[in-house]
Amino acid sequence: xxxxxxxxxxxxxxxxxxxxxxxxxxxxxxxxxxxxxxxxxxxxxxxxxxxxxxxxxxxxxxxxxxxxxxxxxxxxxxxxxxxxxxxxxxxxxxxxxxxxxxxxxxxxxxxxxxxxxxxxxxxxxxxxxxxxxxxxxxxxxxxxxxxxxxxxxxxxxxxxxxxxxxxxxxxxxxxxxxxxxxxxxxxxxxxxxxxxxxxxxxxxxxxxxxxxx
Numbered sequence: 223x224x225x226x227x228x229x230x231x232x233x234x235x236x237x238x239x240x241x242x243x244x245x246x247x248x249x250x251x252x253x254x255x256x257x258x259x260x261x262x263x264x265x266x267x268x269x270x271x272x273x274x275x276x277x278x279x280x281x282x283x284x285x286x287x288x289x290x291x292x293x294x295x296x297x298x299x300x301x302x303x304x305x306x307x308x309x310x311x312x313x314x315x316x317x318x319x320x321x322x323x324x325x326x327x328x329x330x331x332x333x334x335x336x337x338x339x340x341x342x343x344x345x346x347x348x349x350x351x352x353x354x355x356x357x358x359x360x361x362x363x364x365x366x367x368x369x370x371x372x373x374x375x376x377x378x379x380x381x382x383x384x385x386x387x388x389x390x391x392x393x394x395x396x397x398x399x400x401x402x403x404x405x406x407x408x409x410x411x412x413x414x415x416x417x418x419x420x421x422x423x424x425x426x427x428x429x430x431x432x433x434x435x
Contacts, residue, residue, distance in 0.1 A: 280295065280385050280388065280390045281390065283390075283392070284390075285324075285385060285390060285391050285392060287319065287320045287321035287324065288320060289320055289378070291320070292320055292378050292381050292382065293378070295381045295384075295385075297377065297381075298377075298380040298381045298383065298384035299384075300383070300384060300387065302344060303342060303343040303344060303387070304343075304380070304383055304384065304387055306343045306344040306347050306348075307327060307330060307343050307347070307383040307386070307387065308376065308379055308380040308383040309347075309368065309370075310326075310327075310330060310343075310347045310359060310361075311323055311326060311327055311379035311380075311382055311383055312370060312372075312375060312376050312379050313359075313361035313368065314326055314359060314360075314361065315327075315379070315423075316372065316375040316376075316378075316379055317422075318421045318422060318423065319420070319421045320378075320382070321394065321420055321421065322420045322421030322422065322423055323378075323379055323382045324382055324385075324386065324391055324394060325394045325395050325398075325401070325418065325420045325421075325423065325425060326401065326423065327382055327383060327386040327391075328386065328391070328393065328394055328395050328398070329395060329398050329399060329400065329401050329425065330343060330346055330347065331343075331386060332395070332397060332398060332399050333346045333399050334346050336399060338428075339399075346358070347359055347362065348362055350362075350363070351363055394418060394420060395417050395418050395420075395425040396417035396418060396425075396427065397417065397427050398417045398418065398425035398426055398427050399426070399427060399428045400414060400425070400426040400427075400428060401423045401424060401425045401426065402423065402424055403422050403423055403424075404419075404422050404423070404424060405422075410426075411424070411426060413429060414426035414427065414428055414429055415427045415429050
């Protein structure tokens, strides 16, 4: 109860500070304080008030790899980088388990952190786009129009992208920078180090020296 009172008091201070100087009523009476609070709420606006009391993002260590957990998270939003990652997860991993989606997102983030790949999410995802057999993610150069036909699936993977970007997801792939489905066997898989199998994907860390021989 004390915590709630302190929180309300801090919120009231923020509200009062947002009121134009001329709009403040006489603070020496209860009626004046009431008018001040009411006008403060009016001038602050509902969006700002909502931002003041919106809970923090997912806490580190609280991630659960289940659809019910993902569905319970607030709707995700973000920058162009978040959108690029969300689209990549939709086209590359929407049929995977939630854990598998987190693993694919981790690989993309690992590439961003590597000096051997572009330094942004959109750059990594669209590397080689337009070059036949040269793109890094098949959906960007398969000739098919990129249409989000399953909004619910996109909503889910966009939440995965948000958690990954916020840095709150545990590591799953031991530094993997590549993956492929179990249905294929690319030549590079023979020389890279396999680090994990999650769902229908196998994950690898690039052993640069071995791959160049």
